[in-house]
Amino acid sequence: MGENTRRIRREKKTISVMIEMYCRNRHDGPGGTLCDGCSELHDDAMQRIDECPLCLAKPTCANCPIHCYRPEVRGHVRTVMRYSGPRMWGRHPVPALLHELDGLRKVTLPAGPTRPSGRPRS
Numbered sequence: 001m002g003e004n005t006r007r008i009r010r011e012k013k014t015i016s017v018m019i020e021m022y023c024r025n026r027h028d029g030p031g032g033t034l035c036d037g038c039s040e041l042h043d044d045a046m047q048r049i050d051e052c053p054l055c056l057a058k059p060t061c062a063n064c065p066i067h068c069y070r071p072e073v074r075g076h077v078r079t080v081m082r083y084s085g086p087r088m089w090g091r092h093p094v095p096a097l098l099h100e101l102d103g104l105r106k107v108t109l110p111a112g113p114t115r116p117s118g119r120p121r122s
């Protein structure tokens, strides 16, 4: 329980840092605050993390198989991550590393309908 809470908090922190970095560099944000679009994105991301059904077992949102973001939000988040992800290593190597490690965790989805085996029935 504690471990999951820590992971969720860390994921939130990582995403906050990424959005902040992106906004500051791309939108000329004043730093420390986000422009309207980015703060909306940020709120949405935080909410997604809270509500994600996979949060307790998931890797990072970047490779979450559920894709709980709305399509338009997801595109934006991906842009932010693509922009800030590599830059994290210079300024925030620790959260970047932890984020990578989280991403390596395997997710096991609840079992769905299994694919029938290829053996032809005759």
Ligand SMILES: [Zn+2]
Pocket (backbone or CB within 6 Å): 022, 023, 024, 027, 029, 034, 035, 036, 037, 038, 039
């Ligand atoms: Zn912005």
